[in-house]
Structure formats: structure tokens, C-alpha cells
Amino acid sequence: MTDDIDEARDCQGHEVNCSACTHLSLKKTGGCRLMHACVNDHYPGHNDRFFNWSPALANAYTAHPHFEVRAIAAKHVNLFLLLPLLDGAEEAVRANAARRLLKSNILTLRNDSHREVKIVVATLLDGEELVPMLSDQNYCVRQIVARRAATVAEVPAALRCDPDWRVRREVVTRVAAFELARLTENEDSMVQEVARGRLACKSARR
Numbered sequence: 125m126t127d128d129i130d131e132a133r134d135c136q137g138h139e140v141n142c143s144a145c146t147h148l149s150l151k152k153t154g155g156c157r158l159m160h161a162c163v164n165d166h167y168p169g170h171n172d173r174f175f176n177w178s179p180a181l182a183n184a185y186t187a188h189p190h191f192e193v194r195a196i197a198a199k200h201v202n203l204f205l206l207l208p209l210l211d212g213a214e215e216a217v218r219a220n221a222a223r224r225l226l227k228s229n230i231l232t233l234r235n236d237s238h239r240e241v242k243i244v245v246a247t248l249l250d251g252e253e254l255v256p257m258l259s260d261q262n263y264c265v266r267q268i269v270a271r272r273a274a275t276v277a278e279v280p281a282a283l284r285c286d287p288d289w290r291v292r293r294e295v296v297t298r299v300a301a302f303e304l305a306r307l308t309e310n311e312d313s314m315v316q317e318v319a320r321g322r323l324a325c326k327s328a329r330r
Contacts, residue, residue, distance in 0.1 A: 132158050135166045136191035168192045175200050195220050219244045226251065243268060248284060255280075263288035270294040289314050312329065 132140035142151055142158055146215035150156040159165070161173035163185065175182050175192055182200035186209060189298055195216035198209050207229060215238035220231045222244050231253065233245045239262045246257055246268040254269045270283045271294055282297050289312055296307055296318040304326075307319035313321055 132162065132164075133166050135163050135193075137166075146179075147181070164182055164192065167235045168196060171196045178186075189218055199224070215241050222248065239264060247270065258282050266291045267294045270298060273298060293318050297322070 132279055133139075134140055140158060140162065142148060145151075145164060147156055147163065151158075151194050155178055156162055156174055161177050162170045163174045165171065165243055179200040182197040183202055183205060185197040186201055186205050188197065190195050191212070191214035192300055194209070194212065195214065198206065198220035202210075203224065205226055206221045209217050210219055210225075210230070210233065211219075215236075218233065218236065218238075219241045222233055222241065222318065227249060230245055233241055234249075234256050236242050237247070242257065242260060242262065242265045246265050247253065249257075250272060257265055257284070260266055260269075263286075266283060266286060266288070270282075270286075270291060273280075279330060284293070284299075286292050288327060292312060292313055293314050296304075296315050299307070301322075304319045304323050307318050308318070310316050310324065
């Protein structure tokens, strides 16, 4: 693809002008490419490729005015620069920062205002760390909590009676085998289906 500045636009809709870019030297050595790997382009895929090619430059973009650039930079910045990003206004930035931090640093995000951040956090925590998320208002979060239980004994009773059938169905995939026969008569048809499927698989293995 040719470098056509009439097609490359920044996050404010302005034409991308390589000659005015601080990374002009990168272009000369093939370290970036307009419409392909460019930090100034409004297209996130091009930003992502830019940082994949030059991850060391990400540290300079934690305060970039466009949140998608900050979110992508968060995947590469020095770990010591990640904590401030947890206070960012955009969920994508918080989520990407959380993926790279220690569990102790992301516990406060269990009560994040955005579902996507809590989903990321739930996939990173274990055991007792997940307890505060048992009553999360979003079923996706509770579903992941059920999935993350290390053993069937750790699937909380609250989730076994969850108001959302998708969470209850997830629980059935984790409960002990001796509970399955009872669950085939559950009032929830989806629960019945999963229980019967597990029993059928169990019988086939005999």
C-alpha cells in the first residue's frame, strides 16, 4: 500500500503528515509505515502494529489525548507506569493495565464502573479474591466467578441459585457428578440440558 496522506487521518480527523512526526527517523529505517504501522493514525490496528514494532516508545504515550492510543500503549509500557492508568476514565485503558499488574494492584477494580474491566479482573483472580464479585450486578461477571472456582466444592451456593440461567448453567458444568441426577429434574430447562449432557458423557466413558 502506498503512503497516501490524503487517506491517513489522526484522531481529530486531520491528515497525517509524516514530515512533521517526531518519529520521522523510524520511517526512514522501516520502523513505521503510514497506513500500516503509525501512532498518529486514527485506526487502532495501525497504532497496535506501531507499538509492536517499537514497544520501547510506549512509555511516552501514557498521557496521549486519544484513549485508544493510551490503551494500546498500556500493553507495552514500563510496569511502573501502569498504576496511574488504573485511574483513567476509559475502560479500555484500565483493562489493559490490569492485565499486566499484580493481583494485589487490581483488587480495587472488582468494583469498577464498567463491565468489561470487571470481566478482565475476574479472569485474573482466584478463590477468596473473587468473593466480592459474587453479587455483581452483571451476569457475565458472576458467570466467570463460577468458572474460576478451583474445585466444584468452591462453587458458592449463591451462584447455584443465581437469578440468571446462564450463571446457573455454568455452575452445572462444575458441580460434582453425584449432583447431576437431581439437576436433570431442575425447573430450569437449560440446567436440565447441561446436567443430562454431562451424565451422557459420563456413561459413554464407562
